[in-house]
Amino acid sequence: MPSPSVSAQLPSLFHISWPIFIDLALHFATVMINTAMVGMISVDAVAELTVGNQIFDLGFILFNFINIGVCVVTAQSLGNGNLKIVRRVIHMGLGLNLVWGTIVSALVFLLSGYIVQLMNVPPEILQSSHSYLRILALCFLPEAVCLCCGQILRAYGCTRDSMYVAMIMNIITMALNAVFLFGLAGAPRLGVEGVALSTVIGRLSCIGIFFWLLLRRTRVRLIPRFVFIMKRRILRQIFAVGLPGAGENLSWHLQFMVMTSVVSSLGAVVLATHGIYMQLTMLMTVWSISISTGTEILVAHYAGAMKLSLANAQLLRSVKIGFVITAIIAVTVPLFTGRFFFSCFTDSAAVLATAAPIFLLSVLMEPGRMLNIIIINSLRAVGDTKFPVVMAVISMWGVSVPVGTFLATHAGLGLLGVWIGFCCDEWTRGIAMLIRWRTKAWVKAAKRNWRVNFRRGF
Numbered sequence: 001m002p003s004p005s006v007s008a009q010l011p012s013l014f015h016i017s018w019p020i021f022i023d024l025a026l027h028f029a030t031v032m033i034n035t036a037m038v039g040m041i042s043v044d045a046v047a048e049l050t051v052g053n054q055i056f057d058l059g060f061i062l063f064n065f066i067n068i069g070v071c072v073v074t075a076q077s078l079g080n081g082n083l084k085i086v087r088r089v090i091h092m093g094l095g096l097n098l099v100w101g102t103i104v105s106a107l108v109f110l111l112s113g114y115i116v117q118l119m120n121v122p123p124e125i126l127q128s129s130h131s132y133l134r135i136l137a138l139c140f141l142p143e144a145v146c147l148c149c150g151q152i153l154r155a156y157g158c159t160r161d162s163m164y165v166a167m168i169m170n171i172i173t174m175a176l177n178a179v180f181l182f183g184l185a186g187a188p189r190l191g192v193e194g195v196a197l198s199t200v201i202g203r204l205s206c207i208g209i210f211f212w213l214l215l216r217r218t219r220v221r222l223i224p225r226f227v228f229i230m231k232r233r234i235l236r237q238i239f240a241v242g243l244p245g246a247g248e249n250l251s252w253h254l255q256f257m258v259m260t261s262v263v264s265s266l267g268a269v270v271l272a273t274h275g276i277y278m279q280l281t282m283l284m285t286v287w288s289i290s291i292s293t294g295t296e297i298l299v300a301h302y303a304g305a306m307k308l309s310l311a312n313a314q315l316l317r318s319v320k321i322g323f324v325i326t327a328i329i330a331v332t333v334p335l336f337t338g339r340f341f342f343s344c345f346t347d348s349a350a351v352l353a354t355a356a357p358i359f360l361l362s363v364l365m366e367p368g369r370m371l372n373i374i375i376i377n378s379l380r381a382v383g384d385t386k387f388p389v390v391m392a393v394i395s396m397w398g399v400s401v402p403v404g405t406f407l408a409t410h411a412g413l414g415l416l417g418v419w420i421g422f423c424c425d426e427w428t429r430g431i432a433m434l435i436r437w438r439t440k441a442w443v444k445a446a447k448r449n450w451r452v453n454f455r456r457g458f
Helices: 004-008 013-039 043-080 083-118 123-155 159-182 192-204 207-218 232-264 268-304 308-343 349-382 386-410 415-438 443-453
Strands: none
Touching: 013 043, 013 123, 013 159, 013 192, 013 268, 013 308, 043 083, 043 123, 043 192, 043 232, 043 268, 043 349, 043 443, 083 123, 083 207, 083 232, 123 159, 123 192, 123 207, 123 268, 159 192, 159 207, 232 268, 232 349, 232 386, 232 415, 232 443, 268 308, 268 349, 268 415, 268 443, 308 349, 308 415, 308 443, 349 386, 349 415, 349 443, 386 415
16 A cells, blocks of 8 residues: 555645746746847847757657656655655666667757758758757757756655756856857857857756766665666556657647748748747746646655545645736736847847737736646646647647638738637647546546556555
């Protein structure tokens, strides 16, 4: 039976979530810092980063299809009191990320020229966009390992550690950006290639710190020969959570890339606006993602201990908190600070005019996105993983892409039409997830997950 003491020692949602909030804000700040500093050069330079940043975010999703599973299975095992499974998950998670990170890094490096052409990058910025992406490809392997270590630490409730490492990473990135962009200390001015190089060095420098924290917090002795020994049952657990979660995230990112291709056909100014507005959107959703991740960790612990009533109460409480705060953020950030945010990246009047209508749209879109994110994470934490990915494919490709494309290209709404499509998708899925949770269709999946993976021990 599950150990009753493990879940009883869990920190509160606030203590888990606020360091995740800072950590995620700093992670997204890497792209924002790069964009802001490059924006000091020109609007075209901002556009040169857009496709590379999209691939960088795609890499984040590809690695998290393993790391989401690693985090949830670790948290469930801790809630169940089964430390033997925990040790195996940690070793296997690191091994999987070393292999997967190498593959993704190599593919992006080799196919970078084809990728920028596929994304309809304007000819005047094609070569520089290619160079930026080619160098950025080198950071995918260290990024995969860092994400894995961070997710394991989160499963243990040690969310501050990733926050501190993210601070160090961003300080290094900003310092090197200044050096390579502006030629400080006699360094050559490398432009967007220097920004990519700064990002790579920032991630490489933090791998050692993450390993030290992992050993100290988990008290698990890492044995190199176990890293590449894959236990089928644990691998199945990780993929049962990670693959559907990654499928949902990958579907979102692919439809976003398709719509970015549509935006690219509208010109460099619209593409730059799209890239900057995406940074503002990520800033607004950091809170939703952090509270959803904190909720996911708590719900996974409760699911491992078969305390499903506590899992249900925690999710409903998190949704109420998230809705209030997201509503406040959705009104204040785009309407009152949106123009200031854009001014940090560019002083182009054309960019600001293109972005202005989307500020109003965000007030409606962000609460739907919050509902979507929090409930999907909790469904994943209890083992109900198939419904979110099926709903994602239906909504994104049946609502977001056709609505956004029609409004942008045929109805003449341009960039606003693309984002209206995104808004329709977020609310369609958010309402579907809420119905799924309130009807408790997930309880059967939670019981099956515990019976198969934890009732008999390791």
